[in-house]
Amino acid sequence: MGGEPGSIVALRRYYSDRLHEPTEADFLAELMEGNDRSAIITMCSLVDGAVESKLLQNLPALKTATESEINRALDHSGPLGTFSARINMLYYLGLIDKTLQNQLHDLRALRNAVAHTKRRVTFSDSPLQNVALRLFSPTGKFPLLEDTPHGYRVTLIAEGDLIYNSLAFGRDEAIQMVHDNFIKQGKTPPF
Numbered sequence: 759m760g761g762e763p764g765s766i767v768a769l770r771r772y773y774s775d776r777l778h779e780p781t782e783a784d785f786l787a788e789l790m791e792g793n794d795r796s797a798i799i800t801m802c803s804l805v806d807g808a809v810e811s812k813l814l815q816n817l818p819a820l821k822t823a824t825e826s827e828i829n830r831a832l833d834h835s836g837p838l839g840t841f842s843a844r845i846n847m848l849y850y851l852g853l854i855d856k857t858l859q860n861q862l863h864d865l866r867a868l869r870n871a872v873a874h875t876k877r878r879v880t881f882s883d884s885p886l887q888n889v890a891l892r893l894f895s896p897t898g899k900f901p902l903l904e905d906t907p908h909g910y911r912v913t914l915i916a917e918g919d920l921i922y923n924s925l926a927f928g929r930d931e932a933i934q935m936v937h938d939n940f941i942k943q944g945k946t947p948p949f
Contacts, residue, residue: 774829779811779926780804789915794886795872795879797911801918802841802869808925809844809862816853841866857897858929861921864892881910893917899933899949 761767780788788800810832814820820828831838838844845866849859868889872879881887890910895901898917903909916936923932933949940947 779807786915786919789918793879794881794907794911797915798868798872798879801915802865805862805865805918805922805925806841806844808922809841809848810838812848812853812925813838813844816851841869854925855929858921858924861893861898861917864889865918865921881907881914886910890914895949899936901948903948 788804789797792800814823814828820831823831830836832844833839838847842863845854845859845862848854848862849856854862868886871889872886877883879886881890887910890913891902894913894917899920900913900917903913903916920932920936923935926932927935937947937949
């Protein structure tokens with residue numbers, strides 16, 4: 759019996775590049791396309807990537823690790839193999855505060871629920887709205903922008919983008935980036 763086809767190996771290698779950082783335009787384009795389930799899963803995937811990057815930048819043994827060592831540490835059976843373990847490690851290392859840890863766990867819960875259901879996923883569903891609200895102000899920075907399914911989606915994307923940038927650049931810098939972006943667009947910042 760032979761190994762996996764080269765195309766499968768190449769596919770895995772291409773999409774498992776843990777060091778790839780998406781552009782802001784790519785990030786937002788993926789989130790605005792598709793249905794609510796895909797937006798939640800995409801948001802969480804991008805945020806999980808930012809969590810991984812922050813760990814790779816701050817754990818001395820991983821800063822200089824080979825790709826194989828990094829994959830072993832982040833593999834599902836490795837010490838940082840789950841989104842939950844990675845979130846908690848950032849908190850234990852003092853790299854995120856309790857509020858961000860809680861938001862990340864809420865995002866993880868959203869992702870897990872919508873990824874493993876046979877139900878149609880829509881922000882019209884009150885259970886989804888209720889968990890999304892936990893991410894918004896006063897816990898997060900964004901108030902619900904509009905009390906509609908679309909409003910929940912765009913607020914989740916906005917708060918998720920802020921969480922992503924908080925992991926990448928720090929909370930204060932991320933907040934300033936959001937503020938400047940609203941001003942640049944001629945809009946009043948929501949906070």
